[in-house]
Amino acid sequence: MTKQRIVIDMDDVMAATASKFIKLYNEKNHTNLKESDFLGKKFYEVVNPESYREIHERVYEIGFFRDIEVMKDAIEVIRKLHEKYEVFIVSAATEFPNSLKEKIDWLAEYFPFISWRNIVFCGDKSIVSADVMIDDHEKNLSTFKGRRLMFDAIHNQQIHDYERVKSWKEIEALLLP
Amino acid sequence: MTKQRIVIDMDDVMAATASKFIKLYNEKNHTNLKESDFLGKKFYEVVNPESYREIHERVYEIGFFRDIEVMKDAIEVIRKLHEKYEVFIVSAATEFPNSLKEKIDWLAEYFPFISWRNIVFCGDKSIVSADVMIDDHEKNLSTFKGRRLMFDAIHNQQIHDYERVKSWKEIEALLLP
Numbered sequence: 338m339t340k341q342r343i344v345i346d347m348d349d350v351m352a353a354t355a356s357k358f359i360k361l362y363n364e365k366n367h368t369n370l371k372e373s374d375f376l377g378k379k380f381y382e383v384v385n386p387e388s389y390r391e392i393h394e395r396v397y398e399i400g401f402f403r404d405i406e407v408m409k410d411a412i413e414v415i416r417k418l419h420e421k422y423e424v425f426i427v428s429a430a431t432e433f434p435n436s437l438k439e440k441i442d443w444l445a446e447y448f449p450f451i452s453w454r455n456i457v458f459c460g461d462k463s464i465v466s467a468d469v470m471i472d473d474h475e476k477n478l479s480t481f482k483g484r485r486l487m488f489d490a491i492h493n494q495q496i497h498d499y500e501r502v503k504s505w506k507e508i509e510a511l512l513l514p
Numbered sequence: 515m516t517k518q519r520i521v522i523d524m525d526d527v528m529a530a531t532a533s534k535f536i537k538l539y540n541e542k543n544h545t546n547l548k549e550s551d552f553l554g555k556k557f558y559e560v561v562n563p564e565s566y567r568e569i570h571e572r573v574y575e576i577g578f579f580r581d582i583e584v585m586k587d588a589i590e591v592i593r594k595l596h597e598k599y600e601v602f603i604v605s606a607a608t609e610f611p612n613s614l615k616e617k618i619d620w621l622a623e624y625f626p627f628i629s630w631r632n633i634v635f636c637g638d639k640s641i642v643s644a645d646v647m648i649d650d651h652e653k654n655l656s657t658f659k660g661r662r663l664m665f666d667a668i669h670n671q672q673i674h675d676y677e678r679v680k681s682w683k684e685i686e687a688l689l690l691p
């Protein structure tokens with residue numbers, strides 16, 4: 338039987354990108370914000386928009402993506418998914434040309450079992466077809482035809498139209514019963 | 515009405531990659547081969563396999579993709595396609611991490627009307643879904659569900675299972691009647 342295909346997003350799903358932004362914001366503003374400070378709030382209720390925008394511009398810089406931390410349990414669960422499913426990593430990264438090689442190097446470091454054949458960089462994920470999508474952005478999930486898992490993130494707390502997963506352990510329980 | 519989506523390959527469809535290989539081969543071997551010397555022949559009947567493999571390894575080098583010439587009439591016809599269709603550029607490039615930014619820079623130089631939103635880099639094109647695919651490789655066309663146009667190339671002369679196009683002007687006549 339053909340294996341089902343799962344497409345997995347990188348930022349804020351495999352990689353703790355929001356944590357890096359908060360860390361940079363704290364360093365710049367001498368604050369001590371944690372992800373939990375954002376729970377149930379709108380993002381700009383917590384940060385200073387002007388200051389945050391400056392931090393966010395750093396995504397265009399060389400090196401920004403290379404040292405982001407891996408999300409808890411992602412390596413262990415994605416390795417298991419990789420055995421049962423065809424796992425594709427799909428990152429909306431073409432907006433950030435410097436990120437592309439960094440993201441490949443990052444994947445090679447933490448997910449060496451993922452082949453280059455199973456990596457996709459794009460701008461608009463509606464071009465991708467598969468059976469399951471795990472993503473934190475509604476814009477990516479909304480056009481997807483298969484099963485849609487919204488990975489819990491600071492910025493998607495107000496969206497309730499998708500099956501929500503809060504951790505890789507939850508994904509393991511759902512997809513590897 | 516929603517526009518139809520066309521996915522267009524880069525190497526040997528938009529970019530004259532085979533010509534660059536032949537040029538490098540000629541320089542190294544003091545030969546004077548042209549693309550027309552390959553017509554109706556198997557590739558390795560014309561080149562020395564050992565010497566060609568060395569040339570081909572250069573695809574991994576920084577800069578290899580950046581200076582490849584644009585295929586004849588590609589800019590003009592793709593600009594017209596872009597008006598009538600949703601054009602996505604889809605290149606199987608993740609095998610060559612150094613090529614990714616170069617390919618974005620190359621597209622920005624010759625096809626500035628193509629947004630980063632419409633660029634896809636992948637390893638296995640079977641993940642991509644659209645209405646029309648223009649590609650020179652059977653491995654990419656064979657799993658595609660829409661209309662499949664095989665772009666004429668040295669290496670695909672023995673394959674007769676696809677609608678074949680020999681130039682961008684032929685594509686214009688077919689898709690922009």
